[in-house]
Amino acid sequence: MKARSPIGVCSQVAILTILTLPTPVGADAQKDYMLQCQGCHMADGRGSTGGVPDFRGYLGLFLRVLGGREYLIRVPGSAQSPLSNDRLAEVLNWMVREFGPVEVSSEFVEFTSQEVALSRKPLADVEPVRKILLDRIESMR
Numbered sequence: 001m002k003a004r005s006p007i008g009v010c011s012q013v014a015i016l017t018i019l020t021l022p023t024p025v026g027a028d029a030q031k032d033y034m035l036q037c038q039g040c041h042m043a044d045g046r047g048s049t050g051g052v053p054d055f056r057g058y059l060g061l062f063l064r065v066l067g068g069r070e071y072l073i074r075v076p077g078s079a080q081s082p083l084s085n086d087r088l089a090e091v092l093n094w095m096v097r098e099f100g101p102v103e104v105s106s107e108f109v110e111f112t113s114q115e116v117a118l119s120r121k122p123l124a125d126v127e128p129v130r131k132i133l134l135d136r137i138e139s140m141r
């Protein structure tokens with residue numbers, strides 16, 4: 001039988017060490033964002049062509065207008081993602097903190113799994129709802 005190579009054993013130890021290191025807060029949410037959302041929204045939230053909006057300094061403003069909180073859960077990218085309610089809540093919390101604006105992200109009430117479960121009905125027609133919310137945001141500013 002072939003002896004196990006010392007390099008193989010070393011890398012197994014290294015992998016085990018990495019797996020057992022404590023995970024920083026938000027790391028799972030950021031990973032979920034990278035895997036499920038970033039393809040369209042980009043790592044820095046700037047969005048992309050084809051109507052993918054820029055989150056930077058704006059996403060959190062939805063939380064300040066009537067219907068906006070629910071919208072962040074019901075927009076198809078969120079509601080139809082394969083993430084569990086719990087993980088979607090964490091991704092949304094991470095996104096609001098990450099993309100701001102700071103005055104909202106520092107004081108907002110976090111999404112919970114229960115809230116996501118209650119509101120998670122994908123919007124059939126996003127455009128008119130989004131327009132109403134953007135008007136509300138603009139008239140508040």
Ligand code: HEC
Binds near residue numbers: 041075091
């Ligand atoms: C296939 C491209 C795509 C993917 C993947 C995607 N989104 Fe989106 N997202 C969009 C588009 C386009 C919009 C604009 C509203 C619409 O037309 O749905 C949007 C809007 C949003 C909004 C509302 C912001 C606004 O200004 O209207 C949120 C919140 C959001 N997405 C969250 C997510 C989350 C969370 C994920 C990953 C779990 C995700 N999206 C994945 C394309 C995508």
